Structure formats: C-alpha cells, structure tokens
Amino acid sequence: MADFTANPSLPSAAGAAAPREPRRMSSVARIFGAFYSPGATFEDIAREPHFILCWVVIAAASVFGSYTLLARFGAYGLARQALLARPQAQTLSAAQLQAQLATAAKILPIQMYAAPVFVVLMLLLLGAIFLGAENFLLGQQVKYKPMLATVSHAMLPIALYSLAGAAVLWLRADPNTARFDNLLGSNPAFYLDPSSIGPVWNAFLEHFDLFSFWTIGLLALGMTKLGAKVKFGSALAVVVGLWLLYVLLAFGLAVLA
Secondary structure (H helix, E strand, O other), X not given: OOOOOOOOOOOOOOOOOOOXXXXXXXXXXXXXXXHHOHHHHHHHHHHOOOOHHXXXXXXXXXXXXXXXXXXXXXXXXXXXXXXXXXXXXXXXXXXXXXXXXXXXXXXXXXXXXXXXXXXXXXXXXXXXXXXHHHHHHOOOOOOHHHHHHHHHHHOHHHHHHHHHHHHHHHHOOOHHHOOOOOOOOOOHHHHOOHHHHOHHHHHHHHOOOHHHHHHHHHHHHHHHHHOOOOOHHHXXXXXXXHHHHHHHHHHHHHHHO
16 A cells, blocks of 8 residues: 655655754853863864854953063063064174164064954964865865864963963063063973073974963864764874974074074
C-alpha cells in the first residue's frame, strides 16, 4: 500500500543537511573562557564563530596601554628610550639626535593611538596565515571566519599583558626606572642589562615571553577544535614552527639594520 503521509516536495530526513549546532557561550563568556576554559571556548567558537567583542577588548587594552605609556613617560621620554635602544643612535651627533627626538615625539602619539587599526590588520593577516597552515599543513578544510575567530581569542593573553603592564607602570613611583617596551618580568631580557647584551639580542630574548607561549598554546588548541582529528602535538608543531620563523626573521632584519 502506498504511503500517503510523506510529502514528496520535502527532502527526506536522511538527505537533509544537519542544522548547525548553536553556540552555548555568550561573547562575554568566551572572553573569560579563553583563560579559564579554553577547550570549551574554542569548541564553541568552532560551532559559531564570532569575534567582534574580542576585537573591542583587544583594541581597548591597546588604547589603555598607549594612554598609560604617554601619561607616565611622555612622548619625548618614549621617543628617547626607543631611539637610544637602536645601534644607529651611537653614530648620531647631539644635534642629529635632538632633531630625530623632536620628530619622533610628534609622530609617536599618533602611531600609538592608531594601534587598534594595526592590531585588526594583524589579526586579519594572522587569520589568513593560520588558515593556510591548518588546511595545507594539517590537511583540513577550515573556512576563514572560524580561523579568524580562533586567532582573535588566542591573542587575548597579549591584551592581558598590556593591561598588566599598564597597572605595573601606574604603581611605580618613578616610571623612568622602567623600560616601556618590557614592563613585566615574563621574559629573559627583563633580567639583563640591554647595554651589556646589545639591543639586537635584547629584542631577540624578548620574544621568549610567557605570554607568547600562552598564546602559542591557545592557537594550537584552537586549531585542534577547528579540524577533524587534528592532534594537539601536530598543531603545536605547526604554530611553534611559524613562531620560530617569525623570530628568526625579526632577528635577521635587526642584524641587518
């Protein structure tokens, strides 16, 4: 007997595409979850990728950090520290040094408050880089938006570094005793005298930072949640390899400069 209960105009249950599982965490919960429950957070991001609030948090931390540096050091003080850290500063005459300091003191505040724009551009670029790594090196078929959301949330420890550095700077009675580019004791360069090891090696050692390692771990974990059967060790090897490539490239450019 024919079954007249089925509607031929509708797809069968077996042939219908399974609906996407909705996210379980709010955007605010994801911000905190990246720190206390990263596994569940990145699983939720993979289900429904959103990152606008994450961008707002990172941008706000960047602006607050810039404001703190300018308020505590002043534009001229920041420019002086940055310029004297360069090897080329030793070859400048007093007049040349003062001229460059005056120019840098005018440009530096604009650059610092424009940092959120550069942060967003960096996140967009990193999303593309890690998308290529996920798909071509780990053999996955991940789309750009989930990867961008994953990368954005993995960068939240860097925002925490900015906030913690700003807090330390506000608590200092004399900010001039601090180095604006290395406020926390989270890397080997903090404990060494830059004048004894040189600016190039100082910048190299600054890369080996606990907050950087934290971000590397989050990136690797997030990549495992986006891909099918991606092992954490494989993802970690890819992320560490890309990070080492960046560090060596930065070191090479610093040597040649």
